[in-house]
Amino acid sequence: MMGKKLYINDRACFFDQGMDRFNNYWSVVFNPVKERYIKINPSGYKILKVIEENPSISFSELLSRLQVEENSLKRFLENMVQEKIVLVS
Numbered sequence: 152m153m154g155k156k157l158y159i160n161d162r163a164c165f166f167d168q169g170m171d172r173f174n175n176y177w178s179v180v181f182n183p184v185k186e187r188y189i190k191i192n193p194s195g196y197k198i199l200k201v202i203e204e205n206p207s208i209s210f211s212e213l214l215s216r217l218q219v220e221e222n223s224l225k226r227f228l229e230n231m232v233q234e235k236i237v238l239v240s
Contacts, residue, residue: 176193
């Protein structure tokens, strides 16, 4: 995933500041291929939101912005890529 650019699948996520705040940043994303919803905790929400606000962000840039454990971030992103929530190029 290093050196690759990350994007949010527009068909998978919808961010609404008021609703997100109301739900304490617990959110739901949609896998458009399997047509199923996946619950995301506030940490995952923050990761996805940073990617959405910074299209084509690299893994290393994301890691430095979030200052989270590298392995945790990598596992979360691998899951989101597998679920077609995050796209990689």
